[in-house]
Amino acid sequence: MNAAPVIETAAAKVNLTLRVGAARADGYHPLDSLVVFADWGDTVEVRAAPGLLLTMSGEASRGLAGDHSNLVLKAARALQVAAGTDAGAMIRLDKQIPVEAGLGGGSADAAATLRALNRLWGLDWPLDRLAETGLTLGADVPACLYSRPLRMRGIGEWIDILPRFGAFDAVLVNPGVNVPTGPVFKAFDRSDPAPLAEAEPMGEDRLDWLRSEQNALEAVACARHPEIAATLDWLRARDGVELARMSGSGASCFALCRDRVAAERVAEAFDGFARVVCLGDPV
Ligand SMILES: C[C@@](CO)(OP(=O)(O)O)[C@H](O)COP(=O)(O)OP(=O)(O)OC[C@H]1O[C@@H](n2ccc(N)nc2=O)[C@H](O)[C@@H]1O
Numbered sequence: 001m002n003a004a005p006v007i008e009t010a011a012a013k014v015n016l017t018l019r020v021g022a023a024r025a026d027g028y029h030p031l032d033s034l035v036v037f038a039d040w041g042d043t044v045e046v047r048a049a050p051g052l053l054l055t056m057s058g059e060a061s062r063g064l065a066g067d068h069s070n071l072v073l074k075a076a077r078a079l080q081v082a083a084g085t086d087a088g089a090m091i092r093l094d095k096q097i098p099v100e101a102g103l104g105g106g107s108a109d110a111a112a113t114l115r116a117l118n119r120l121w122g123l124d125w126p127l128d129r130l131a132e133t134g135l136t137l138g139a140d141v142p143a144c145l146y147s148r149p150l151r152m153r154g155i156g157e158w159i160d161i162l163p164r165f166g167a168f169d170a171v172l173v174n175p176g177v178n179v180p181t182g183p184v185f186k187a188f189d190r191s192d193p194a195p196l197a198e199a200e201p202m203g204e205d206r207l208d209w210l211r212s213e214q215n216a217l218e219a220v221a222c223a224r225h226p227e228i229a230a231t232l233d234w235l236r237a238r239d240g241v242e243l244a245r246m247s248g249s250g251a252s253c254f255a256l257c258r259d260r261v262a263a264e265r266v267a268e269a270f271d272g273f274a275r276v277v278c279l280g281d282p283v
């Protein structure tokens with residue numbers, strides 16, 4: 001067993017597009033989403049120890065329970081069970097991603113914990129195998145395990161990696177409302193949705209293609225939380241913004257920008273949480 005700490009980044013997840021179909025019999029919704037990750041997020045650090053212990057730091061950890069309801073400890077416990085090991089860990093979570101924000105923070109933390117413990121405990125499982133355990137923790141966890149541009153289908157378990165999806169200069173903003181995922185899907189159900197129609201393949205001009213897509217949860221989330229609609233209107237009126245959209249079930253929104261300078265101007269002008277990021281593979 002490894003005595004040195006193992007550190008993994010839990011990158012913020014952004015749904016550049018999100019198609020959602022009518023609910024399946026088990027209540028879950030089939031999705032078709034182009035998912036990318038930011039060069040920014042939480043950090044998970046693990047060290048060998050008896051038992052499982054979690055400590056948290058960081059702006060976004062305020063109000064977040066550090067007990068066994070935390071996805072970090074759920075992930076650690078799930079991996080112990082799946083691997084049939086009683087190895088333990090002291091886990092530190094530096095939490096920067098706002099909670100219930102549509103940025104997959106909890107899923108990213110769970111995925112980073114699985115990757116870190118996989119190394120600390122010398123399991124050496126491939127990501128595909130970790131993803132089976134990850135899916136039991138949340139629909140977004142498999143995508144967060146790969147943490148690179150991908151197309152996500154099924155309810156999140158069917159992943160196609162998109163090689164060489166170069167990064168966009170972008171801004172992530174949060175309108176300051178917590179939006180739990182479940183009620184947004186429930187509101188979506190009440191809009192009498194059609195079965196999932198999968199996206200057409202991306203053409204030569206990816207920005208054109210992205211503009212032709214949407215986030216199917218955006219309208220219901222905006223109706224429930226007018227702050228999101230106001231934030232999107234504000235972003236779309238900014239100079240240098242090529243595309244603005246909500247991520248996941250909200251409330252966070254992203255703006256793809258002409259360049260880094262434009263992204264910085266938007267972030268400086270926003271009254272609230274804003275981060276300049278690269279979304280996609282480093283170019
Ligand atoms: C909507 C998405 C899009 O990436 O992102 P977030 O807004 O959560 O970041 C995800 O699919 C969310 O993934 P995740 O947050 O892991 O979902 P879970 O914990 O498994 O489920 C939370 C709630 O969402 C509903 N849910 C989730 C995924 C899905 N395909 N259909 C659903 O109906 C579940 O019924 C549950 O009530």
Ligand SMILES: Nc1ncnc2c1ncn2[C@@H]1O[C@H](COP(=O)(O)OP(=O)(O)O)[C@@H](O)[C@H]1O
Pocket residue numbers: 064069070071072098099100101102103104105106107109179180181248249250
């Ligand atoms: N480490 C964690 N970070 C964030 N949320 C967590 C964590 N552990 C458990 N949760 C719970 O998971 C739920 C989803 O949170 P989060 O992943 O931040 O939102 P979203 O699904 O909108 O991206 C929240 O109810 C939160 O309390």
